[in-house]
Amino acid sequence: MHGKEYQANAKKTAHYPREFALYYVAMGLAGETGELINKIKKIIRDDNNKLTDERKEQIKQELGDTMWYIAMICEETGLNLDEVMEYNNKKLLGRTERGTINGDGDNR
Ligand SMILES: [Mg+2]
Structure with missing residues (x-):
């Protein structure tokens, strides 16, 4: 599976108030x-x-949950996951x- 498909x-499973969409997915x-x-x-x-x-499975599930929110932050900001x-x-x-x-700094 690629980021675009994910x-x-x-997006098909997203249910949250539109007026707070970006804040909701960030939180x-x-x-x-x-x-x-x-x-x-x-x-x-x-x-x-x-x-x-068992713990590895739990970690996989939580990684998936974080990935969902990352994908939705992409969606709410007009980015795409593949690009990121x-x-x-x-x-x-x-x-x-x-x-x-x-080292330090964003631009290294
Ligand atoms: Mg979770």
Whole structure:
């Protein structure tokens, strides 16, 4: 599946107030990111620092939830997910090639 198809399918399942759309999906991403991190935290607390198949499945589900909100932020801002993925890959690969992957600043 590509980003374009994912984003189109995500849009079909979107139900939130239009007047607050961008704020709604941004807050949703923050919430789902918290859920994701909480599942990872439980590897330490409950799983003796071992990644179990059950925890991996939970992480997959939360990654999907975060991806849905990322796709909807794209939708609400007129971006497309493929474009964002391509941009991010190019940016980070360029930093790797230039030896600037470590350090600070958005434009390295
Ligand atoms: Mg969730």
